[in-house]
Amino acid sequence: MTTIFGIPLQAFLGQLLIGLINGSFYALLSLGLAIIFGLLRVINFAHGAQYMLGAFAAWLLLSHFGIGYWPTLILAPLLVGLLGAAVERTMLRRLYTLDPLYGLLFTFGLALTVEGTFRYLYGASGQPYATPALLAGGTNLGFMFLPIYRGWVIAFSLAVCLGTWLIIEKTKLGSYLRAATENPVLVQSFGINVPFLLTLTYGLGAALAALAGVLAAPIYQVSPLMGSNIIIIVFAVVVVGGMGSIMGAIITGYMLGVAEGLTKVFYPEASNIVIFVIMAIVLLIRPAGLFGRDA
Amino acid sequence: MTLTLELEKQKERSPVVAQTIFLGAGLALLLLAPLFFYPVFLMKILCFALFACAFNLLLGYTGLLSFGHAAFFGGAAYFTAHAVKEWGVPPELGILVGVIGAALLGAVIGFFAIRRQGIYFAMITLALAQMFYFFCLQAEFTHGEDGIQSVPRGHLFGFVDLSQSTNMYYFVLAVFVIGIGIIWRIINSPFGMILKSIRENETRAISLGYSVRNYKLAAFVMSAALTGLAGGVKALVFQFATLTDVGWQMSGEVILMTLLGGIGTLIGPLFGAGLVVTLQNYLATSEFPVTIITGLVFMACVLLFRRGIVGEFYNSRLGRRLGFEHRHKH
Numbered sequence: 001m002t003t004i005f006g007i008p009l010q011a012f013l014g015q016l017l018i019g020l021i022n023g024s025f026y027a028l029l030s031l032g033l034a035i036i037f038g039l040l041r042v043i044n045f046a047h048g049a050q051y052m053l054g055a056f057a058a059w060l061l062l063s064h065f066g067i068g069y070w071p072t073l074i075l076a077p078l079l080v081g082l083l084g085a086a087v088e089r090t091m092l093r094r095l096y097t098l099d100p101l102y103g104l105l106f107t108f109g110l111a112l113t114v115e116g117t118f119r120y121l122y123g124a125s126g127q128p129y130a131t132p133a134l135l136a137g138g139t140n141l142g143f144m145f146l147p148i149y150r151g152w153v154i155a156f157s158l159a160v161c162l163g164t165w166l167i168i169e170k171t172k173l174g175s176y177l178r179a180a181t182e183n184p185v186l187v188q189s190f191g192i193n194v195p196f197l198l199t200l201t202y203g204l205g206a207a208l209a210a211l212a213g214v215l216a217a218p219i220y221q222v223s224p225l226m227g228s229n230i231i232i233i234v235f236a237v238v239v240v241g242g243m244g245s246i247m248g249a250i251i252t253g254y255m256l257g258v259a260e261g262l263t264k265v266f267y268p269e270a271s272n273i274v275i276f277v278i279m280a281i282v283l284l285i286r287p288a289g290l291f292g293r294d295a
Numbered sequence: 296m297t298l299t300l301e302l303e304k305q306k307e308r309s310p311v312v313a314q315t316i317f318l319g320a321g322l323a324l325l326l327l328a329p330l331f332f333y334p335v336f337l338m339k340i341l342c343f344a345l346f347a348c349a350f351n352l353l354l355g356y357t358g359l360l361s362f363g364h365a366a367f368f369g370g371a372a373y374f375t376a377h378a379v380k381e382w383g384v385p386p387e388l389g390i391l392v393g394v395i396g397a398a399l400l401g402a403v404i405g406f407f408a409i410r411r412q413g414i415y416f417a418m419i420t421l422a423l424a425q426m427f428y429f430f431c432l433q434a435e436f437t438h439g440e441d442g443i444q445s446v447p448r449g450h451l452f453g454f455v456d457l458s459q460s461t462n463m464y465y466f467v468l469a470v471f472v473i474g475i476g477i478i479w480r481i482i483n484s485p486f487g488m489i490l491k492s493i494r495e496n497e498t499r500a501i502s503l504g505y506s507v508r509n510y511k512l513a514a515f516v517m518s519a520a521l522t523g524l525a526g527g528v529k530a531l532v533f534q535f536a537t538l539t540d541v542g543w544q545m546s547g548e549v550i551l552m553t554l555l556g557g558i559g560t561l562i563g564p565l566f567g568a569g570l571v572v573t574l575q576n577y578l579a580t581s582e583f584p585v586t587i588i589t590g591l592v593f594m595a596c597v598l599l600f601r602r603g604i605v606g607e608f609y610n611s612r613l614g615r616r617l618g619f620e621h622r623h624k625h
Contacts, residue, residue, distance in 0.1 A: 043414045091598060100414050101360045102597050105554065108547060109593025116586035232543060236422040239415055269433065276426035280407050283419065287410040 007265050013144040019261020020254065021150055021219065024157035025051075025212050027253025029234045030241060031161055032208035034249040035168070038181045039201045042092065042103030048231030049111040050206045052224060053080045054213025056118060059127050059222040069132035069218075076214045077207035084206025085199050092202065093195070111228065118224035126221025153215050160211065161250045168246055177201065236279040242292015252290060313617040321562075325468055334460040335532065340572045341471045342529040347552040347564030348478055349521030354550075355559030356482050357514045358494030362417045362546050363404060363424025367519040369540030370427060371397040371526030376443040376536035377436050386449045386457055386531055390470075393527025394520050400427070401519020402512070409511045412497070421543060428541045442537030446530055463532065470528050474521055479561060481517060490514050544586075551589060554596045557603030566604050 029047055036044045044050075057076035061067040067075065087110065095102050131149045138147040168174040180187045180197050188194040213226075220226060234253075241252030256275050263274040270277070282290060328337050346368055353359045371393035379389035404427075408419045431437045438444075448457035457463045481487050492500045493507055501507050530536045539545065548571065556567025571589070578585045600607055608614045 037414075043418065091594070094598060098601075101417065102601065104360070104414060104417055105550065106594055106597040108550075109590045109597065111590070112547065112586045112593065113590030116584040116590060120582075120584050120587065228543075232421055232425045235418040239411070239418050239422065273426045273429050276422050279419070279422055283407050283410050 010144060012262075012265055015261040015265045016258065017144075017146070017150060017261075018264070019258040020154050021257070022260060023254035023257020024154050025216060025230065025253075026234055026237050026257050027161050027250045028157050028208055028212040028215075029230065030237045030249040030253045031164060031246065032205040032212075033234065033238055034241075034243045034246055035164075035177075035208075036202055036205040037243045038246075039177060040088075040092075040096070040103070040198055041100050042095070042107065043100070043235075044202075044205060045104055045107040045231065046087075046110040046114065047107075047205070047209050047234065048227030048229075049114040050080050050084060050209035050227070051213040051216070051230065052118065052227035053083070053114065054210025055129070055217040055220075055222045055226060056122075056213075056224075057210065058214045058217045059129050062129065069214075073211070073214055077210040080210035080213075081203040081207030085203035088199050088202035093198070096198075111231075115224050115228060122224060124223065124225060126223035126226075129217040129222050131218040149218055153219065157212070157215060160208070164208070165246050165250065233275055236275050240275075240279050240282045240289060242289025244289075245291040248289075248291025322472075329461060329464050334464045336572070336576060338464055338467045338532045339529075340569050341467050342525050342532060343549070343552060343572055344565040344568035345471050345474045345528075346522055346525035347549050347556065347568045348475060348561070349518050349525060350549045351553045351558065351560075351564045352478055352481065352521065353514055353518040354553060356487060356494065357490045357511060358497075359409075359511065359515070360417045360550070361408070361420040361515070361518075362543070362550070363408075363420030363422075363427075364518075364522055364549050365541050365543060365545035366404065366424035366427040367397040367401055367522040368526040368529070368545060368549070369431070369536070369538070369542070370400050371523030372530035372536035372540050373431065373437050373443065374523075375527035376446040376530040379449060379531070380443060380446050381436075385453065386451055389449075389531070390524065390527040393530070394523040397523020397526065398516050398520035401516045401522075405512050405515035405519070409508055409515065421546065424541070424546060425543060428538070428543070431538060431541050437536075437538075440538065442535055443530075444535050446534045446536070448531050448534065457531065467528055467532060470524065474524055475561070478521065482561070486510075486513075548589070551593055551596075553603075554601075555592060555603055557606030557609070558601075560603070560605045560609065563603050563605035570604075 029051060033044055033047055036042060036047075054076045057079055058069070058072045061072050061075060062069075092103065092106065095106055135149040135152050138145050139151075140146075168177060176187065176192055176197060180192070180194050184194050216226070237252055237256050238249065240256065241248045243249065256278065259278060260271055260274055264271040286292075325341075346364070350361070350364050353361055374396035375389045375393035378384050378392040379386060384392070404420060404423045407423060408416050411419060432439060436443075448463060451457055451462075451466055455462055455466070457466060482490070489500065489505055489510055492503075492505070493510060497507060500510075526540065529540070552567035552571050553564045554567070555570060556565065557563025574588060575585055578588065596603070602610055
């Protein structure tokens with residue numbers, strides 16, 4: 001049997017795959033956090049709750065309305081995005097003039113409320129969500145067995161990340177967003193509706209989180225607590241990457257996911273803290289983060 | 296002329312009188328409270344109030360939002376419980392072990408966290424506290440999911456039997472008053488003034504020649520140590536230490552208590568803690584999850600009254616006439 005550093009190749013590649021899957025979710029979520037923070041200067045603590053809402057939307061749409069995976073991939077982010085936009089419009093907007101910490105506290109409260117509500121309605125245990133028929137099963141790559149759905153998650157999330165990056169870097173709308181990040185007053189004086197951009201951005205960030213939630217539904221169980229478990233790790237990812245760069249957030253997400261997966265192979269006890277350890281090391285060497293600009 | 300002088304004198308005198316009356320009345324209430332309320336409930340409030348006041352030393356007076364104070368609270372609870380149960384040390388020494396442990400933990404987490412500011416500071420403390428949570432989940436001495444059970448309360452200084460709840464209550468009250476006294480002393484010292492200057496304008500504090508990092512770290516360690524005092528006492532009150540106290544939800548709870556009572560007020564967190572603990576006790580028997588209410592109160596506080604209960608009172612006409620001053624940026 002082939003081995004790598006004394007570890008069977010199969011196990012190594014298996015964990016690498018899991019690392020890439022987790023990394024996909026870290027990348028999608030930290031990307032959304034970075035976009036929201038860039039423009040709104042708010043750390044969206046409700047990001048985990050919105051991820052959970054996406055997964056729950058998928059489960060509810062399937063079990064109550066019989067709407068399958070593919071339409072849900074559009075519908076769930078749309079619903080959660082609209083919900084996010086409504087929250088921004090009615091409440092979050094009032095906090096922009098205050099210390100950014102209030103935005104963090106507000107979204108923390110929002111996350112608690114949403115999670116508590118879902119736990120009350122559906123219990124703390126998870127609900128299974130079937131893998132869509134088209135992506136069921138697996139394929140033998142010769143050196144390892146790849147469940148098709150997992151391959152799909154990695155490919156699709158990579159496409160979404162790159163697509164979002166392209167929109168922000170290469171389109172007219174993206175240039176407005178970037179300009180508003182640098183100097184909102186000046187951009188508004190050019191006749192661009194900055195308040196609308198802010199609403200759009202928060203909605204977009206929430207939609208990205210929900211999209212990650214839909215992708216996660218067939219892999220993990222749909223549970224009210226799935227969001228708060230992942231959001232703290234994503235915060236650490238964001239500290240490592242620094243929130244100055246969109247591409248930085250994406251790359252750091254995948255990198256740390258893989259690092260976590262590989263730690264499971266070599267030293268399983270440390271696998272759930274390795275990202276925090278990496279964060280601490282990065283803070284020592286480069287406090288602004290790997291891709292960060294000093295705020 | 297004499298009249299205005301007289302008035303000015305009165306103005307100067309009355310606040311001190313009013314504040315002394317408030318303080319005396321408050322203390323008398325706390326002394327008499329066990330006649331009317333269940334002592335364990337009161338002790339729970341006092342522990343959380345001290346926790347929130349210690350947390351407020353950092354948030355309200357230094358301007359640092361820590362999202363990881365559960366590590367110090369729950370960590371100290373484990374240290375004290377372990378010392379008292381496994382090593383058989385007396386309660387006062389057990390609490391000291393908790394305080395020192397929390398201070399060391401605070402020094403380590405603070406060392407990393409102060410390297411970034413504002414929002415990043417909050418996220419780093421959250422992440423490092425979560426790391427400590429995982430450590431507690433796996434470490435031997437915490438007994439994982441079970442926690443450290445049936446911790447003996449022991450005899451204070453060898454002769455006060457703390458297993459009697461009245462004795463325990465007055466011990467907890469004494470610790471609380473001492474803790475608040477220390478916090479009061481810190482914020483009214485020259486050191487405390489420098490902390491406030493960092494809160495108001497960090498750049499200017501640096502340009503005045505203060506080594507802001509050292510001051511922040513010192514404030515962080517002090518806050519952690521006082522939090523440890525609260526956590527250690529709590530372990531003795533409830534006679535157990537579990538993972539609940541180190542979880543991130545606990546860090547959120549103490550923020551809520553402080554925010555609700557009034558950030559940057561000395562006694563605000565006491566009211567916040569009282570309200571939150573009462574609410575939790577009230578909902579404990581029902582199916583309704585307390586986090587929904589907690590979350591809603593959080594949102595309402597941030598949107599509607601950021602000064603908190605005590606802060607709003609200080610800022611009201613009555614509060615101003617009584618001479619309470621409350622300055623805090625919003």
